[in-house]
Amino acid sequence: MNAQQTIWVSALALTFIAGWVDWRTRTIPNWLTISGIVFGISLHASIGGWRGAARSVEGMLLALALLLPLVLLRALGAGDWKLMGAAGALVGPAMFMFVLFASIFVSGAMAMIRMAGTGRVKATIQNIAALFRGFALFGLRPNPEISLDNPQLLKLPFGVAAAAGTLICFLVARWGR
Numbered sequence: 001m002n003a004q005q006t007i008w009v010s011a012l013a014l015t016f017i018a019g020w021v022d023w024r025t026r027t028i029p030n031w032l033t034i035s036g037i038v039f040g041i042s043l044h045a046s047i048g049g050w051r052g053a054a055r056s057v058e059g060m061l062l063a064l065a066l067l068l069p070l071v072l073l074r075a076l077g078a079g080d081w082k083l084m085g086a087a088g089a090l091v092g093p094a095m096f097m098f099v100l101f102a103s104i105f106v107s108g109a110m111a112m113i114r115m116a117g118t119g120r121v122k123a124t125i126q127n128i129a130a131l132f133r134g135f136a137l138f139g140l141r142p143n144p145e146i147s148l149d150n151p152q153l154l155k156l157p158f159g160v161a162a163a164a165g166t167l168i169c170f171l172v173a174r175w176g177r
Contacts (some may be wrong), residue, residue: 003047008091011087014032014036015087015166017032018159018163019162028080040056058092059092063085063087076158080159084096084103084162103165104165106164107156111156
């Protein structure tokens, strides 16, 4: 197996395990995310030396920086955030952007299916409108009624979306040449 295949297999293994655990428990444990970050940096260091390690850290930092506002607004859980940091450490900054985009797309599709399946389309659209109205009037601040902290709102296992997004990117990279 070459270096690129090792990186993809590792990223797929990480996100598939996270997706399975998130599906079953609605959490992504620190032992998985932190070990994924350490493994990603170590893998890239063994493949590309200090430059490889630096690219891995760049991927992790890009992921954590881009998604931190969503964590602070309570729109994304900390486990999801750290999972994407680990994915960034594994695939690097350039490919991470594709993985993130694919994961967000899959998450959006999951949300639409869930909204339609539970009959909460109108309530969800009203919540989104309330969020945008609040952001326009008060700036980017968490809304306690529309956040991960509200047990009555629909929540999705983002780890599943991350696994699907990573798989999509792998397939495109593998067979899209």
